[in-house]
Amino acid sequence: LLFTMTITLLQLVILLVCVTWSSTATKLFIGANWKCSIESVEDVDRQVEGLNEMWSSLDQAEKDAIELCINPPFVYLDRVRAKLHKEISVGSQNALDARGHSPDRRNTGATTMAMIRSVGSEWVLLGHSDRRNNLGEKDKLIATKVRAALDEGLGVTLTIGELKWQRNMGLALRTLRKQLGVAAAAVPEGKWESVVVAYEPVWAVGEGATPCSPEEAQRVNAALRKFIHDKVGPEAAKACRFTYTGSVNEINAAAYAALADVDGFVVGRAGLDPVKLKSIIQTLASS
Numbered sequence: 001l002l003f004t005m006t007i008t009l010l011q012l013v014i015l016l017v018c019v020t021w022s023s024t025a026t027k028l029f030i031g032a033n034w035k036c037s038i039e040s041v042e043d044v045d046r047q048v049e050g051l052n053e054m055w056s057s058l059d060q061a062e063k064d065a066i067e068l069c070i071n072p073p074f075v076y077l078d079r080v081r082a083k084l085h086k087e088i089s090v091g092s093q094n095a096l097d098a099r100g101h102s103p104d105r106r107n108t109g110a111t112t113m114a115m116i117r118s119v120g121s122e123w124v125l126l127g128h129s130d131r132r133n134n135l136g137e138k139d140k141l142i143a144t145k146v147r148a149a150l151d152e153g154l155g156v157t158l159t160i161g162e163l164k165w166q167r168n169m170g171l172a173l174r175t176l177r178k179q180l181g182v183a184a185a186a187v188p189e190g191k192w193e194s195v196v197v198a199y200e201p202v203w204a205v206g207e208g209a210t211p212c213s214p215e216e217a218q219r220v221n222a223a224l225r226k227f228i229h230d231k232v233g234p235e236a237a238k239a240c241r242f243t244y245t246g247s248v249n250e251i252n253a254a255a256y257a258a259l260a261d262v263d264g265f266v267v268g269r270a271g272l273d274p275v276k277l278k279s280i281i282q283t284l285a286s287s
Helices: 002-025 041-056 060-065 074-083 111-117 131-135 138-149 164-168 172-184 214-231 234-238 254-255 274-285
Strands: 028-033 066-073 090-091 123-126 157-159 194-201 243-244 264-267
Touching: 028 123, 028 194, 028 274, 041 060, 041 074, 041 111, 041 274, 060 066, 060 274, 066 123, 066 157, 066 274, 090 157, 090 172, 111 138, 123 138, 138 157, 138 172, 164 172, 194 214, 194 264, 214 234, 214 243, 214 254, 234 254, 254 274, 264 274
Parallel strands: 028 066, 028 264, 066 090, 090 123, 123 157, 157 194, 194 243, 243 264
Antiparallel strands: none
């Protein structure tokens, strides 16, 4: 009888551990990238106030289902973290330099991972198409930043995406696997739960752009998850969250949220409107 009770208690402990791990590992992710859309402390404060009111109006079940991260410009990180609801994460839009293979923390104007962490930020957004295509950031540089962020204890939202000409030439998955593969090699073992991969079809981004179809978003994200499964391992593929970013709004979010391999979104314009952001959160939480 004592042996049976011991086994039963052990099974219960294992079950509780598994449930706890599952609840944190499977939390869906929404990142809101402000870019340079807000350029004054007054507007920052109004935006944060709106976000706090929005978050407080959500049901507890909706809050429990979502990890929300706000990505303001560098100069507002400290202010946003101090005023934003503590259950909402804050992330930087970038770190270190824009060029070269070995970003040097001694360079004038560089913002280090330690600086970002010291003001209470939990995440850093890396590999955004603006930085890849407009500022010339290469895969190796982005991978170096990924490792530096993870070593500092920050989570990484890694954006990857193909240009229109790459898609038209049938090079979409090849391009994405290259971008993801270089970054994946920089992720230490056991750190994949701190990585969010955001698929950003560059041709589907921007005002007036045609969003990537849900079917195509699912095909791509499933291929990316399989790539990590095959190249890194099944635990990494399970721990990493694969999201979609590309003109997501409160109207089309439901179609993407229902997809098996879409674990959330990174939003731009929709993330600047607390009403629209709330709708996206509720849609994702109920999916």
